[in-house]
Amino acid sequence: MVDIAGPIGPMASDRIAFVARRGVRVLLACVARSACAQQAPQDALHPAGVQAAHIVRLWHLSLIVCGAVFAAVLLATLVALVRRADRSGDTGSDRGGDRGGDEHAPLAQPQERGPQRAVAIVSIASVVVLLGLIVADVLTDRALSRLPVDNALHLEVTGQQWWWKIDYPSDAQQPGFSTANEFHVPAGRPVIIALKTTDVIHSFWMPNLHGKKDMLPGIDSTIEFRVDKTGIYRGQCAEYCGAEHAWMAMFVTADTPERYAQWRAQQATPAVAAALSPSDGLAQRGLQIFEQSSCANCHTVRGTSAQGTLGPDLTHLMSRQTIAAGVLSNTQQNLAAWIRDPNAVKPGTTMPTVPLSASDRQALVAWLGTLR
Template identity: 60%
Template structure:
């Protein structure tokens, strides 16, 4: 998925093998250790199987004839060498498994030791099938709500409070941390730190219904000055414009069912069922990563969201072509 022209980062990443934070780096090290150990064990098993096949004890009856019956004489005499090999392999397997457990425990301890002084605090809510992110007031700035996209400052710890409104979801941004379940009625937290600027794709990692695969998010790690500028814009209300068609689109939005589900600060729209749209066009994607956030895709989404994301709770909004175009024109000003 390529992001819109003008973004700081052109290509989002989603890979556990390219850690961009200290926790993801620790998880990647554990993965490397596990891969090497399991690869060696797999190779030894294949080697043992090959040796057993080459030492087939069946006796050939002659050229071009089928092999004779197996040689079972070993059943009547002890095989001390084979027994020693089996015991040695079993003991070695125990040590290897204990070693992997120790590596797992040490990794878990390393993950829990992230300093969380002066963190950015975000309340993340997972719903079928989108994400709501509420940034708490801090650093002299008021709080605000956005959706399906997080901006975080590079080098600063992030503490995310996780909740679910309907079924079990799971917060997972593999470049930054492991998975953390989001359980209805139970609050949990996840802490991470992005050490490299970039755009990282996240995904719900717990099957949560028909559109589970289309429940994605972007985490954009900005240099501190870019992050501060983004926060300053997000805390502002929607910009009002004097263009007649645009104002007509705002009026249609407020009169239609749109205002019952969405909030746009600075207008009469105060719905909470759907995403906050105050700064809709500042986001790279829409519908939780399904579409690039463009006016054309926005019009198609308003016309028939079920065609683009079957099962989404947003209904088709019955608007005339002119009214829909006016609404899209107004929404396109919400930077």
């Protein structure tokens, strides 16, 4: 009988308990995000734009070609095994008799011409197939770069650890503004996104809309796409960027032009009057707590004294579907849990724990609920 408790020791036991707790948190987070996943598909095989359609056609071509090659290799292997099994019945004396009893006589060379010819044909066919795939790849890349960009919507997306900052520039009618992890675009209109990162390498990936685009520190790049179908689409950081890389999601909503104009006009305004001067006593106390605590050092709420830039802009927080970059649905219960202990929800997050009493946290969440 092996004494398991002895060799593990207290440190190993703590490590096992930590891993178990982490697994439970991951499972709970996956369950919490299931509703969002159902509403916002992330599927490269169901394109919602012209670029994604080109990419999925290339994928289908590659799959068919590679599948045919794989089947041919399996068939050739099967034929070779069957022929070897048939030849295994030949006796050594028969082969010796064919050589006239001379052990050192060379084998008949004409017997090798068939396999040599087959190898040559297969080699040439392989080169042709590979060249064909390269040509298809180049043609797809050219098609992706030829999207008409007249009257395009220009945005700037910055990758952070571990969330996305989206900046809408000002135009002749409206001021610019920032949002986090979720953004809206008008369906049928080209979108040009300037990609930046402030810390490590990230990768911008909206599978339903386009391919992946790396975001390198100090190097700006762009990605262009057009969404042809209204709906909500999920994206993900596709480059390992740290502890919470897998929990760095984003959502893009493709609206009709009219709905997009309404959304942009609403997002460009400061916080609503109910948030700036709440009539509810609990929410009014929550505003004071927000402005006087460390929350205001990291977050911005336009119209208040909070002008922090380290964290997401919270001016219209409750208009978003999720918090913590897609980890939790945006409800007051989840907001309270996130503020109480961010690392319990998203281990490794850079958001610090704000030391608040239960009553202060309740007041703060009540005020955040007015940010619509």
